[in-house]
Amino acid sequence: MSEFLNMGGYAAYVWPSYGLAAILLWLNWYLPKRQHQQLLRQLRRRNDKGE
């Protein structure tokens, strides 16, 4: 297991690469999703005010 984490001594290069990928992929999904939910909330509020 520790051998796996060590990546033959290259851990400092390999894991940040995968980590960066994970962060970027998560952001590109999460940020639009959050905007979407915010927009829906805004629209609903606008409806309530309109009524």
Next chain:
Amino acid sequence: MNRLSLTQAFIFLLKRDLTLVFRNRGELANPLLFFVLVITLFPLAIGAEPELLSRIAPGIIWVAALLAAMLSLDGIFRSDFEDGSLEQLLLSAHPMPVLVLAKVCAHWLVTGLPLLIIAPVLAEMLGMVEEAQPILMLTILIATPVLSLIGSIGVALTIGLRKGGIILSLLVLPLYVPVLIFAASAIESSAMGLNASAQISMLLAFLFLAASLSPWATAAALKMSMS
């Protein structure tokens, strides 16, 4: 105004733009001065060691030419945009790409061509070898029109924007990179005594590609910017 043929319209627009520029003769000198100033900065920054300077001279001159071209781009459409002439041109019966070509020609004659005159002087000051100087002139002759043509697309896209200038650089520089690479490389090759015909051919190819395609893109961008 009588009906003009397409050629007559082209020449008319070209002459008009040149006349307008010459009325503000002071403005003419600006891109040229900038070009000289930027080149002067390099020896000051890297140290005046002759061998180093002569080796990087092609690169310096071309980067400076690129920056000078970018600075002058705004002038292609700015005054016409502000006084409404641009809209009139768009409404005219003549195809916009041809009119665009006329304006870009005028721009190049005013900003690119002068570089041709001053470049040998600067090349000498940087210690560029004698053999390379004709190729230097040739690259400037062929490639600066490409800079004007491609740059005009960027200007057309950003003409309506407030802070257009900053974004213009971001848009246009990636497109300029191939020109820079081949131009600098041509001069370097000839400085080493090698044949530069491959690079020159590529530059010519860029010129033909840009001259035939970019006016269309610029015209479309202008139409969109003015809507």
Next chain:
Amino acid sequence: MFLWFHKFGSPPHFYRIAGKWIPWLAAIFAIFLISGLYGGLVLAPADYQQGDSYRIIFIHVPAAWMSLFIYVAMAFCGVVIMVWRMKLAEVVLICSAPIGASFTFLALATGSLWGKPMWGTWWVWDARLTSELILLFLYLGVIGLHSAIDDKRIASRAVAILAIVGVVNIPIIHYSVEWWQTLHQGPTVTKFDKPSIHWSMLLPLLLMALAFQVYYVLALFQSCRAELLRRERNSKWVDELSRSQ
């Protein structure tokens, strides 16, 4: 056939369909991702020359492929926008840009992380890295131009032109830089210039590539739904939608 095309291009229809597809896409993405990661990190053997550091390839290469693919997709949208003025194409173009830029940045960063142990330096003016860097600028230009223009329908046409011009330039940039790089022969030779790659490494690579592809569609659908709501917020279908929830 035209009816299908028109229906597909209609924002409310797309909004609904995309919403339905998202969970399935997420599941397919997870499958490809997990199998790719397992194949690449666990099953594939260490490289003879590079040891375990080569495993960065399973991120680096698929990211680079996506960075190119997405730009071409944007250019395609650009043509659709200029010719047919399709609203959906406008949304797909601008929503693809940040995803494409992220993949480009990822390709560059993982390239550096791979390069440091291999060539001893964080950056090399390798043909591929350099033209990838310029591609990043092209993406940033699209994002910047779009955000600088207030009227989003005009902004879409502007970036459509930019995407089309840029895509023509991508091969030119790539070959120019490659040409320039072979002239100033650097100390580097990219390992994967070799045409053959062992299947135990190729398979996870392809799985990761597929995973990234599915991810693109997933993230795109998510982003497009939000963007459609924003653009069409004063339209009838959005109104009905917000009431029904």
